[in-house]
Amino acid sequence: MSFRGFDAAKLTALAKDLDALGQNSGRLHSQLATVLTVAQQNLPPGQQASRDPALQDLVGDLVPMPFFGRRRLPGVLGGELSDMHTSMKRRIAQLEGLQELARRGYPVNDSMLFLDERAADPKKIDDALSHLKALRGTDFGMNGNRDDLEKIAGELDGLTAGELDAVISKASPEDLAFYNALVTCTDDSGWTPFDHNGLPDSRLRQTLGGMLAKISPENIGKFQTAFPGIQPTFTNTGAYEEGGNNQNGQTNSGIHWAPPSDPLFNNGVSADDVNQRQFGDCWYVASLAGLAQKDPQFIQDGIKQNPNGTVSVRVWDKNGNYQWITMTADLPTDQNGTPISTYGNGETWPAYYEKAFAIAYADDGDGERGYGGIEGDDPKKSAPYLTGQEGQDLESGGFLGIGKHDDKDLSALKKAFDSGKVLTVSTPNDESLAKNHPKSWEPSYCTNHAYYVRGFTDDGKIILGNPWGTSGYKPIAVTQDEFNKYFQSPEAFDVP
Known part of the structure; x- marks a missing residue:
């Protein structure tokens, strides 16, 4: 039959x-x-x-x-x-x-027929559904609910794609929403400061991301409704609140989520693929472009598209823990269908690296979450998330054998660059420099902005790339005297 x-x-x-x-x-x-x-x-x-x-x-x-x-x-x-x-x-x-x-009445999506995994076990599905439902009547006692939630998370982690998809199909929206409320609330109960509630951010991302990567495309909408935290918000960004990026002049209206039409990769990975658009995270995007320049294969190995259309990106957290962050394929887009987040030249990999960072970095911080949480920071802070290794401030002296009074010596920066390190620099927040700088740098030079080092000329100039991309923003060649006046904060990190 x-x-x-x-x-x-x-x-x-x-x-x-x-x-x-x-x-x-x-x-x-x-x-x-x-x-x-x-x-x-x-x-x-x-x-x-x-x-x-x-x-x-x-x-x-x-x-x-x-x-x-x-x-x-x-x-x-x-x-x-x-x-x-x-x-x-x-x-x-x-x-x-x-x-x-299917004989027992579970919905079976056609896409599940083409996965290579062990046979689905109806008992595991029934048990998972029963345990999710039982949460609504459980008294978690004085120790909080973390142990109970860890047990269910482990149970869900162990399900095959077919089993998990059946669970999401059969579970009521109310049971899923209640589970989300429990796992995302880590406050103490008020009865005792020693109880442990919810799941830690990294564990929560592991469980929800693993589920999101497995379920059928038809269940992604239901899953996203139950677990809205899997999508980083953009309503706390300058692009949303002010209608664009006041540094590069890009504007928008009607920001919404929409799937892109471009593939992950068009022609491999290049620093020239990285085009920061309307979110104010140049400090991260400059580091991403520098890493793409130094080791494009590392970037390519760190992202994958799952069978159900979701995307997973390799990220480390602030403690150096390795993980894959899974997200839906949609991206922040304006009313004309133009992406407003960091994008490529016909490819989407930079946008998903940025989206994954907005999830991981915001969850690790104590302030804002989502895209707003990654606006305006120090480039060296992005290194641990991109590579699992700390960034280094070259101005501290000693790192390259340079003294504190020679902390911007271009020959020392070239030594670091030639050794394989990714280098970034910043510009001061100085309006006078914005108005008075070499005209040949227009429109690439901007104050209160981050750049990545692309290389050095034979006559000793440093070549700086603007993370806004090379289309319309050509790299600029800078002498030692110009670098001393117009740039600051050289920083470096190692490529794994």
Whole structure:
């Protein structure tokens, strides 16, 4: 009996046939090699037993040994068909598990049929639903509810995508919302200062992110309604409150969330992909661009798109703990469909790095959350989140063997840059410099702003990139005297 177009019985028979062929491939290989070898031995010199190069390779290869490097047909099929048989058995078991869920009345999304995971267990689904529902009548006692919530979080973490999607489909919106209220409230009860409530931010992100990465696209809306904290707010940003970025002059109206049409990557990773737009987080974006310049593969390895369309980005927290932050694919967009967050040139990876940072950094801080929480700070503070390593303030002296009076010496900065470090610098918040600076720097120079070091010229100038991007904002070459007057706070961090 077929299920969504798949017949488990016929697939099982096919898998058995493939396994049988694989088991016989070694004998067939030896027999064919023997025939060709004998034929070759009886032919006049210069003549070949076969004109087919693949068959000619079998001459003398009487025993197929792919583990010793001989990977020729048909002997190599022994391992390949065996692996295929094992994979098919696993996928058939998963299919039968989903079929059983459907028989019991659980919604089964078609996308779940193509995942490679163990068969769904209805009991685990029933238990998870029961435990979520039971929270509404639980007395958590004097120690708070963290132990109970950790237990449920661990239970949810252990579910397959099919099982978890069934839980989200079946759970009532009220039960999910109540669970969210419990896990996000870490205040003490008022009865005792020693109780522990809610889940710590990192644990909460791990659980909710893991769930978000697994569920079907049809359940993402329900999940986001139940757990609104997975989306960082933008209503506390200058772009929202003032209608744009007053430094680069970009304006907007009607900011809303919308999915982008561009892929994660268009042509690899480059610092030129990074275009800060309307959020005031140049300190982070400059560091991101500098890292993309130094190690594009590290950036590319740190982001992935999940089967359900969500995106996960590798981030460290302020304590150096490694994690993947999963988010929905939508991005802050103006009424014309133009992204207002950091974006690329036909690719979206910079936007998702920024969105992940808005989630992680805000949750670690004591102040504002979301995009507003990452506006206006020190570039060296972004390094731990991008790489897991601390940033270093070069003005402290000693780091490069430079004294406090030579803390902006370009030769010392070049030494750090050439050693592989990412370097950023800032400009003072000085209106006189905004009005009086070299005209050749227009419109790239801006006060109270962060830049990243792109390199050095042969005559000793430092080349600085504006995180607003290279389209319309060309890099500027700066002499030592100009650097002393117009720039400050050189900082560095290591590339892992």
